[in-house]
Amino acid sequence: MIKNYLLLALKVLRRKPFYTFISLFGISFTLMILMLITSMGDALFGANKPMSEVDRMVFLPALSRYTQFYDTIYTIDSVLMDDGTMRYDSTFDTEEIGSNNSDGSMSYHFITEYLHGLSDVSEATAFSPSSFVDGYLDGRKVTFRTYYTDGNYWNVFDFNFLHGLPYGKDDVDGGNQIAVLTDKAATEYFGEASDDVIGREVTLGDRTYRVGGIVARPLKDDPTIQGDVYLPVTTMDRRALDAKTLEGSFSAVFLATSPGKRESIKKQLEFLAENFVMPPEEDYEEIALYPGTATEVFAGGIMQERDYDLAKMMFFIPLFLLLFLFLALPLINLINLNVSRVYERKSEIAVRKAFGARSADILYQFIFENLVLTFIGGAIGLILAFFVIRAVNANDLIGIVRLSFSFKVFFYFIVVIVLFGLLSGLLPALRMSRTNIGTALR
Amino acid sequence: MIELNNISKSYRTDTIETLALQHMNLSVPAGEFLSIMGPSGCGKSTLLNIMGLIDEPSEGTVVLAGREVTDYNGSKVARFRNEQLGFIFQSFHLINDLSVVDNVELPLLYRKLGGKERRRLALEALARVGLSNRATHFPNQLSGGQKQRVAIARAIVGKPNIILADEPTGNLDSHMGGEIMDILTRLNKDLGTTIVMVTHDERMAKRTHRLVRLSDGERVS
Ligand SMILES: Nc1ncnc2c1ncn2[C@@H]1O[C@H](COP(=O)(O)OP(=O)(O)OP(=O)(O)O)[C@@H](O)[C@H]1O
Numbered sequence: 001m002i003k004n005y006l007l008l009a010l011k012v013l014r015r016k017p018f019y020t021f022i023s024l025f026g027i028s029f030t031l032m033i034l035m036l037i038t039s040m041g042d043a044l045f046g047a048n049k050p051m052s053e054v055d056r057m058v059f060l061p062a063l064s065r066y067t068q069f070y071d072t073i074y075t076i077d078s079v080l081m082d083d084g085t086m087r088y089d090s091t092f093d094t095e096e097i098g099s100n101n102s103d104g105s106m107s108y109h110f111i112t113e114y115l116h117g118l119s120d121v122s123e124a125t126a127f128s129p130s131s132f133v134d135g136y137l138d139g140r141k142v143t144f145r146t147y148y149t150d151g152n153y154w155n156v157f158d159f160n161f162l163h164g165l166p167y168g169k170d171d172v173d174g175g176n177q178i179a180v181l182t183d184k185a186a187t188e189y190f191g192e193a194s195d196d197v198i199g200r201e202v203t204l205g206d207r208t209y210r211v212g213g214i215v216a217r218p219l220k221d222d223p224t225i226q227g228d229v230y231l232p233v234t235t236m237d238r239r240a241l242d243a244k245t246l247e248g249s250f251s252a253v254f255l256a257t258s259p260g261k262r263e264s265i266k267k268q269l270e271f272l273a274e275n276f277v278m279p280p281e282e283d284y285e286e287i288a289l290y291p292g293t294a295t296e297v298f299a300g301g302i303m304q305e306r307d308y309d310l311a312k313m314m315f316f317i318p319l320f321l322l323l324f325l326f327l328a329l330p331l332i333n334l335i336n337l338n339v340s341r342v343y344e345r346k347s348e349i350a351v352r353k354a355f356g357a358r359s360a361d362i363l364y365q366f367i368f369e370n371l372v373l374t375f376i377g378g379a380i381g382l383i384l385a386f387f388v389i390r391a392v393n394a395n396d397l398i399g400i401v402r403l404s405f406s407f408k409v410f411f412y413f414i415v416v417i418v419l420f421g422l423l424s425g426l427l428p429a430l431r432m433s434r435t436n437i438g439t440a441l442r
Numbered sequence: 443m444i445e446l447n448n449i450s451k452s453y454r455t456d457t458i459e460t461l462a463l464q465h466m467n468l469s470v471p472a473g474e475f476l477s478i479m480g481p482s483g484c485g486k487s488t489l490l491n492i493m494g495l496i497d498e499p500s501e502g503t504v505v506l507a508g509r510e511v512t513d514y515n516g517s518k519v520a521r522f523r524n525e526q527l528g529f530i531f532q533s534f535h536l537i538n539d540l541s542v543v544d545n546v547e548l549p550l551l552y553r554k555l556g557g558k559e560r561r562r563l564a565l566e567a568l569a570r571v572g573l574s575n576r577a578t579h580f581p582n583q584l585s586g587g588q589k590q591r592v593a594i595a596r597a598i599v600g601k602p603n604i605i606l607a608d609e610p611t612g613n614l615d616s617h618m619g620g621e622i623m624d625i626l627t628r629l630n631k632d633l634g635t636t637i638v639m640v641t642h643d644e645r646m647a648k649r650t651h652r653l654v655r656l657s658d659g660e661r662v663s
C-alpha cells in the first residue's frame with residue numbers, strides 16, 4: 001500500500017512540474033540559507049577550537065576611566081499664602097552634568113596587580129593582541145600580527161598544535177625567546193609548516209626566537225585569537241610591560257569553573273571596579289570594567305553599547321525577526337500552495353471517494369505527496385548547502401571564518417518542514433475528505 | 443437490490459430552493475437492467491447519485507442490498523461503494539493527472555490486490571471498451587467519446603453488483619453506443635449485474651428490461 005501511495009505521489013508530482021518546482025525550490029532554497037546562517041552562527045559563537053570552552057569564558061577587553069562632573073542646582077518655589085503674602089522655598093540638588101572618560105586596553109600591571117585571586121576562576125590569561133612585528137629572513141620582510149601572551153593563554157585557549165608545544169609559565173618567567181606560529185605564518189616565513197621548522201630561528205623585530213610550536217590557524221574571527229605569531233609576554237618592550245599606568249595594550253580572559261559561574265566573575269570584576277581606589281597619579285577619578293561573555297562582547301562591540309543586555313537585544317532581536325521572517329515566508333507560501341492544491345483537487349477527491357476511498361485513504365495520499373516533496377526538497381537543499389559552504393570556504397568569502405555543515409540543523413529543518421507540510425496538506429485534505437461527493441462533482 | 447422510499451431532494455442556494463426530486467418511490471430488483479428517461483433538469487442525475495450513496499436525500503430512505511443506509515461517510519459505506527457500485531458520471535470525472543490506465547485502475551487501489559493484478563484487470567477493462575491503444579495517454583489527450591469509454595472501463599473494472607450509468611452513450615456515435623450497450627447487456631446477462639442507466643436515446647432504452655420516466659422530479663411512469 002505504501003508503495004502505491006509513493007508511486008501515486010511521484011506520478012502526481014511529475015504531472016505538475018510547475019507546482020513541484022516551486023515547492024522544491026522553496027524548500028531547498030530556504031533550507032540552504034538556513035544551513036548557511038546556522039553554520040555561520042556556529043563558526044562565530046560555537047564551541048570550536050581554540051575556544052572549545054567558550055561557554056566558560058569571561059572576556060574583559062578593556063578598561064574605562066572616567067571623571068564625573070556634578071553641578072548644584074537651586075530651585076526656588078513661590079507659594080501664595082492665604083493672607084496674600086508670598087513665601088519662597090528653595091531646594092537644591094546635585095546632578096551629573098557630564099563625564100570625561102577614556103576607554104582602552106589595560107596594562108599588564110593592572111591585570112596582574114588587581115584582577116588576580118578572583119573566586120570561581122579556573123584559569124585567567126593576560127595578553128597583548130595585535131602588535132605588528134616584522135619578521136626577516138634572507139633580507140625578505142614579512143609582517144606578522146603578533147600576540148604577547150602569558151603562559152596561561154594556552155590553558156584558556158585550546159589551540160590545535162600541529163607540531164611542537166606551547167611555551168609554559170617557566171618560559172614566560174624566564175623570558176625565553178620561544179615563538180608559536182600559525183601554520184600560515186610558518187609557511188610564509190619558512191616555506192613549510194612541518195616538524196622540521198620546530199627549533200629553527202625566526203627573527204622578529206630586533207629579537208630572534210626559537211620556534212616552539214605550530215598551531216592550526218583558528219577558523220574564527222575573534223580578536224582574542226587572531227595572531228599569526230604568539231610570543232611570551234616577557235619578551236616584549238620592557239617599558240610597556242612594566243609601566244605602572246592603568247591603560248596599556250592588554251586584554252584579559254577568565255575561564256570560569258563552570259558556565260554558570262561566569263556571572264559571579266562578572267559581578268566580582270564590577271565590584272572591584274566600583275571600589276577601586278584610583279592611584280593619585282591618574283588623571284581620572286574612577287574606573288569601570290565591562291566584562292562579558294563571548295556573545296555579549298560581540299554584540300556590545302557591534303552595537304557600540306556598554307549595557308550588554310541591551311546590546312544583545314538590539315543585535316539579536318532584529319536578527320531573529322529577520323531569520324523568522326525569512327523562514328516564515330517560504331513556509332507560509334508552502335502552506336498556501338498546499339491548501340490551494342488540495343482544493344484544486346476537490347473533484348479528484350470526490351471521484352476517489354465515489355469509487356470507495358475512505359477518508360483515511362485520501363489523507364494518506366496527501367501525506368505521502370507532502371513527504372515525498374519534502375524529502376526531495378530536503379535532499380536538494382542539502383546538496384546545495386554543501387556546495388555553497390564549500391565555495392564560501394574555498395574562496396575566503398567571509399574572511400578566515402570556516403563554515404561547517406550541521407546535520408543537526410538539517411534534521412530540525414526537515415522536522416519543521418514535514419510538520420508544516422502535514423498541517424498545511426492535512427487540514428484542507430481532512431476537510432475535503434468529508435465533503436459531500438455529490439456537490440463536489442457538480 | 444435498490445429501494446427508494448418516498449425520496450425527496452431539495453437543493454438550497456442563497457435565494458432559491460430547487461426541488462430536484464419529489465416523493466420518489468422506486469424499487470430495482472437484483473439483476474434488472476433499468477433505464478431512466480426524462481427532460482433535462484428533471485432530476486435523473488440526482489436520482490442516480492442518491493442510489494449510489496454519493497448524495498444524501500432530504501427526505502425518505504434508501505435501502506441497498508437489504509440494508510437501510512444511514513451513514514454516508516463511514517468506512518463501511520466506502521467499502522460498499524468500492525465493491526458493489528460502479529459509477530459512470532455524466533461528465534466523466536476522470537482524473538487529469540493520471541494516465542488512462544491509472545484512471546481505470548482507481549477502484550482497485552482500494553482493494554487488497556497486487557499491482558500486477560490491478561494492471562492486468564485495468565488493461566482487460568480497457569480492451570473491452572476498445573481503448574487498449576490509449577492506456578498510457580492522459581485524459582486531456584482523448585476525445586469526448588474516448589473519455590466516456592474510459593469512464594465505463596473504470597466503472598466495470600471492479601465487477602460491481604450495481605452499475606449506475608449517467609448517459610453512458612451520450613457522446614458516442616450509434617455504432618460505438620451500440621457496442622457499449624452490448625458490454626452492459628453482457629455484464630447484466632453473464633454476471634447478473636444490476637444496471638440503472640440514464641439515457642436520452644429511445645433505442646437504447648428499448649434494449650433494457652424496464653423504463654422509468656421522470657418529469658420535474660416526479661415519476662410519471
Ligand atoms: N448542487 C445543486 N445545487 C442547486 N441545484 C441543483 C444542484 N444539483 C442539481 N440541481 C438542480 O436540480 C435539478 C435536477 O438536476 P439533475 O442534474 O438531476 O438533472 P438531470 O435530469 O440529470 O438533467 P440533465 O439531463 O441535463 O443531466 C436541476 O433543476 C438542477 O438545477
Ligand SMILES: [Mg+2]
Binds near residue numbers: 487532
Ligand atoms: Mg444529468
